[in-house]
Amino acid sequence: MKAPNTGIEPADMVDLLRYPIEDTTSTDGAAFANSCRQRYLQSGLCALPDFIKPPALDALRVEANRESDKAFFCNSTHNAYLTQDDQHLPSDDIARHQESTVVGSVAFDDLRDDALLRQLYLWDPLKDFVGHVLGKSSFYRFADPLGACSINVFVDGGKHGWHFDESEFTVTLMLQQPRHGGSFEYVPRIRGHPDEKQMVTGVLGGDRHHVLELPFSPGTLLIFGGAQTLHRVTLVTGDIKRLVPVLAYSEQTDQKNSDAVRSLFWGRTKSVRPQPGHD
């Protein structure tokens, strides 16, 4: 599949010498994918720095900056569990603590047909590799015309408060680091821990004891178990946007976002570009 605007194909974007993901059934490919799976199981994430080669990274960054003008911004408050506020709980229960999030997102259907990010997302070896790392026997790209592969956009004042994701895993690509802030901070694998509530209370109250920081390194692919790991993006300031595409997958075919999620993140429920088989 060729990207007509630059001539860069997906296999040319990825550093396949360092990361042999093209064939997870080959000896090298299987050994590499298995090592990534072990890392994911042990730490709750697998980060692959310089996954995207410099020329493709530059092109993807230019493209994402251009598309970022189409972002819809959501400004909301939520608890760490992304559940409705329960007024029956005591006011000091950690589930009643509200965090704030200000983030923009460019919907998948806003990407041009020849967008490099679209080509990369539609490249089967990437999907198959991610599925292997996550240990999935069936694994599909999202069928959602808005949420399949979107771009998170943090401008000056943007942030994402502490939370556990609703979905088991998240796959992101670090493209552009902001001038200040925008750190990805996390406390691995505390969901279901006997002291979970105490630990969450501590972190949200400012206890830095267990907090780790993942350096923002443009070109990094991140496979992240966000349902088990408390995480946030710190306040972004300055005139350079923090740009991070989010690649969505599912064990189910034809998986789509709800209208509520579409409205929250993209400000609409319908695609601007209806596709056969999708609404």
Ligand SMILES: [Fe+2]
């Ligand atoms: Fe998250």
